[in-house]
Amino acid sequence: MALDPKTVAHFQEVLNQERLEVTEALSSLVSSRNAEGGYDSNFADISQVTAEKGETDALVQPLKETLAEIDDALGRIADGSYGLCLKCGTEISEERLEAVPKTKYCTPCASKMR
Ligand SMILES: [Zn+2]
Numbered sequence: 001m002a003l004d005p006k007t008v009a010h011f012q013e014v015l016n017q018e019r020l021e022v023t024e025a026l027s028s029l030v031s032s033r034n035a036e037g038g039y040d041s042n043f044a045d046i047s048q049v050t051a052e053k054g055e056t057d058a059l060v061q062p063l064k065e066t067l068a069e070i071d072d073a074l075g076r077i078a079d080g081s082y083g084l085c086l087k088c089g090t091e092i093s094e095e096r097l098e099a100v101p102k103t104k105y106c107t108p109c110a111s112k113m114r
Pocket of ligand 1: 090
């Protein structure tokens with residue numbers, strides 16, 4: 001039995017909300033980097049600027065990955081394959097989707113990959 005449209009709509013809403021939050025977090029990270037990382041910032045210690053840039057990248061990268069996963073999940077909602085495990089094709093339990101709406105794998109497959 002596939003997920004009913006109401007349930008899918010619910011997760012779509014959750015994912016859109018999560019996407020918004022991640023997008024905002026990303027843009028605030030990027031804009032703070034642009035504000036602080038300018039070359040004309042009064043003889044800024046270049047090694048410190050580089051270190052801060054590295055720290056920002058370390059924060060940006062996982063957010064970008066999360067964003068990609070959310071987009072993937074939204075794409076699966078659009079093509080009707082949302083809620084099915086990408087590995088074994090089994091339906092992912094609603095409890096798991098509720099906990100991790102962007103998940104691609106059912107619990108058994110996800111635990112095997114760990
Ligand atoms: Zn599976």
